[in-house]
Amino acid sequence: MTQIIRSLADLSDRYDALFCDLWGxxxxxxxxxxxxxxxxxxxxxxxxxxxLVTNAPRPKSSIIRQLDSMGLPRDTWDDIASSGDATQAAMLSGAAGSQVHHIGAPKDESFFTDFEDDLAEMAANSTITRVPLDQATGIICTGLADDLTETPDDYRGKLLMAKAKGLKMLCANPDIIVDMGEKRLYCAGALAQLYEQMGGEALYYGKPHPPIYDLARKRLGLDEARILCVGDGINTDVQGGVGEGLDTLFVTGGLAAQEFGPDIDNPDNDLLLNWLAGHQLSATYAIGYLR
Structure with missing residues (x-):
């Protein structure tokens, strides 16, 4: 049964490391x-x-620049594992063929230019090129080109063409939606979901899928560590942690905040348990906000 806690300090002595979500x-x-x-x-x-384990579709270096620009102190974290990093590794290994078409925003251009040390040699020797959709052997999807104004329906024509060509989509961010301030935006996962509904094939590298956890463990660098997964996504952070056999801390005040009563800081226990049962998942712990 999920235990509601008041603060992370209540658990600190039980774990050596956190795999902590970012957005929300x-x-x-x-x-x-x-x-x-x-x-x-x-x-x-x-x-x-x-x-920091994030479904952001950009590489670690880009995430660091974003966090620095927000004013997040560097002493908040030790390392970062992004869905973008894990998807880059798959692309460089040929999962989408040698001619890839990009669906995404200009802000995601670093996906094709910035590679961490463990991928730099592969990138230097890569023959992968970016091409128009009609020439592509696969798709790299980092998100919508303009997530402030577009929805997945704007991509139906392009996705139907890709499906007709039998292209695999490498989804660099499995999230469906995310909240930016007060505005809710669609992510790459929403396009991958629509593509699968059309009969296309999508491959995922972020939470809750194993590649990003393999990368996070590699960057953690601790053997037999006691790890707690922290995040507000029931189908990403919690499902992913459960799938990896790790304890989870569900932050209820994020995406699903309105499900657990009027006091967002203090989720209602019965509402929480019923909601989790409906998702057929159980977090080890829950907290209103990470604190």
Whole structure:
């Protein structure tokens, strides 16, 4: 049964490391949450390690620049594993063939230019080129070209063409939606979901799928670590942690905040348990906001 806790400090001595989500947990796409920042700083000060595990479709270097621009202190985390990193590895291994078509925004261009040290040699020797859809052997989807105005329905024609060509889609962000401030936006996962509904094939590399957890463990660098997965996504953070055999801390005040009663800071226990049962998932712990 899921246990509701008041603060991360209640659990700190039980875990060596956190795999911590970003959007909805540590920031809202615009600014960091001060209580979450303080909680992670305290966990690290006590000897724990924090790996930020994000479904952002961009590489680690781009995530760092984004977090720095928000003013997130560097002492909040030890390393980062992104869905973008894991998808880059798949692309460089040929999962989408040698001629790829990109569906995504200009802000995601770093996916094709910035590679971490563990991928740099593969990138330097790669023969992969970006091409129009009619010449493609596969698709790299990092999101919508303009997520402020577009919806997945705007891509039906393009996706039907890709499906007719039998192209695989490499989805660099399995999230369906995300909240930026007060606005709800569609992510790459929404396009991949629509593509599968049309009969196309989509491959996923972020949470809840194994590749990003393999990368996070590699960057953690600890053998036999006691790991707690933290996040607000029931079908990403919680499902992924459960699938990896790891304990989970569900942040109820994120995407599903309205499901657990009027006091978002203190989720109603009965509403929470019924909601989790409806999703056929059970987090180890739950908390209103990370603090």
């Amino acid at each position: 947990c540590l920031h809202n796409g615009v600014t960091p949450f001060p209580a979450a920042v303080a909680a992670l700083q305290a966990f690290r000060a006590g000897g724990g390690k924090v790996i």
